[in-house]
Amino acid sequence: MNRARPVLRPALAGLILLTLGALAAPAQQRPPAGDMVPLIVDRPYPADITAAWTAAEAVVRDGGGRVRMVDRDSGLMFYSLPAAPPAAPVYVNLLLEPEPGGGTRIYFVAHNWDGRCLDPVEQDFFGRLEQRLAGGDYGTR
Amino acid sequence: MGPARIACLVLALGWAAVFGADKKQGGPVQDLTRLFENRLERISIPTAEFLRERGQVHAYPGVTKEQAWNSLIKVLIQNGIIVHSDRAAGVMVAVTHLVTRGPGQEAAPLAGDATPLCNTLDLLVTEEAAGARVYLKADKPVNRVLFDKLSVQLEAGSRWPYLAPSGTRD
Numbered sequence: 001m002n003r004a005r006p007v008l009r010p011a012l013a014g015l016i017l018l019t020l021g022a023l024a025a026p027a028q029q030r031p032p033a034g035d036m037v038p039l040i041v042d043r044p045y046p047a048d049i050t051a052a053w054t055a056a057e058a059v060v061r062d063g064g065g066r067v068r069m070v071d072r073d074s075g076l077m078f079y080s081l082p083a084a085p086p087a088a089p090v091y092v093n094l095l096l097e098p099e100p101g102g103g104t105r106i107y108f109v110a111h112n113w114d115g116r117c118l119d120p121v122e123q124d125f126f127g128r129l130e131q132r133l134a135g136g137d138y139g140t141r
Numbered sequence: 142m143g144p145a146r147i148a149c150l151v152l153a154l155g156w157a158a159v160f161g162a163d164k165k166q167g168g169p170v171q172d173l174t175r176l177f178e179n180r181l182e183r184i185s186i187p188t189a190e191f192l193r194e195r196g197q198v199h200a201y202p203g204v205t206k207e208q209a210w211n212s213l214i215k216v217l218i219q220n221g222i223i224v225h226s227d228r229a230a231g232v233m234v235a236v237t238h239l240v241t242r243g244p245g246q247e248a249a250p251l252a253g254d255a256t257p258l259c260n261t262l263d264l265l266v267t268e269e270a271a272g273a274r275v276y277l278k279a280d281k282p283v284n285r286v287l288f289d290k291l292s293v294q295l296e297a298g299s300r301w302p303y304l305a306p307s308g309t310r311d
Contacts, residue, residue: 037259040219071226076214078224093218109218111258 039118042107043126044099047133049075053096054106054134059125065092087117092125184261186225187278189232192265196276199288204295206231206268209275212294213266216287221258231266241284262287 045052054077056107060067060079069078077097096105108125110118164262201209210228221237234257260283265276277287 031288038219069223069225071228073228074210074214074226076223076226080225093223095214095218107218109183109222111222 019069038124039125040107041109041122042105044105045129045133046103048102049096049098049104050051050108053131056094056096056106057131059128059132060092060094063124063128081121082118088112090118090121092121165274170256184224185232186227186234187232187263187265189230189265189267192263192276192278193267196263196265196278198274198276199285199291200269200272200274201292201295202272204273206266206273208295208298209273209291209303210266212265212291212298213275216290216294217262223262233264233266235262236260237262239283239286240281241286 047055053072057067057070057077060077063081065079067077067079069076071077077092077094079092079094081090081092090110090112092111093107093109095109097105097107099105103121106129108122110121112118186233210231213233214223214226217233217235217237220239221235223233223235225232225234227233235298237260238258239262240260257282261280262283263278267274275288276284279287
């Protein structure tokens with residue numbers, strides 16, 4: 001036993017240090033076991049669908065979104081925003097529809113694991129979109 | 142066993158209990174990460190012919206393809222994420238939480254992996270003489286849930302067009 005102690009002591013110290021280090025480290029993003037929380041917001045805009053689409057696409061790209069799918073004919077886009085700890089990655093479907101009376105209705109549907117940080121993501125998107133539309137800056141394309 | 146060994150054992154067990162449990166708790170993370178960060182890159186897009194041959198079909202008499210397509214988008218974004226959409230081909234792929242265990246589906250492997258957005262739906266929308274047809278091929282059984290939701294959305298579009306404009310617009 002006495003021979004083993006010189007070996008065990010560093011191992012014990014190492015384990016203690018590892019445990020303390022891991023406990024002191026910032027917690028990783030871990031979702032709850034519950035449902036993934038979606039956020040669905042739709043807003044009408046007076047801009048026509050072409051202008052709204054161009055502006056929305058520019059806002060997504062400027063905001064660091066990775067566009068994964070575009071179906072321009074359906075007015076549908078799928079993009080993701082990278083994880084920004086403690087927030088998890090956010091996955092967004094954007095749907096743009098022409099309003100019967102003119103203008104465009106924009107549906108913003110965001111998902112992540114726990115619903116955290118979805119409101120700021122939505123506010124950021126619509127805030128920058130409104131700035132663009134109000135300023136007549138519909139993007140470069 | 143000396144006190145140092147016991148301490149080591151206790152620490153190791155504690156370590157496993159504290160940090161090993163996170164792996165179990167993180168099931169959805171692992172599933173979603175795998176789904177979105179890996180599998181999504183290689184998600185297979187079915188052909189219209191494949192879905193027409195192999196898919197479960199539901200007819201919507203008197204409904205145009207346009208109406209069915211627009212309403213389907215509404216249903217799917219309320220129940221998951223549309224990851225592929227091709228209006229011209231009529232093919233759509235969505236990842237949703239819609240899963241059912243109906244009669245005869247008891248063997249569906251839901252217990253271990255019934256995580257959010259755990260089902261992938263491949264859809265085809267066509268227009269026949271009698272109306273629209275929707276073909277569905279799902280990874281896991283969804284029974285009639287999707288078709289019923291689509292019916293409700295189409296009905297809402299005809300009854301309350303101001304609430305669901307996509308159901309009535311051609």
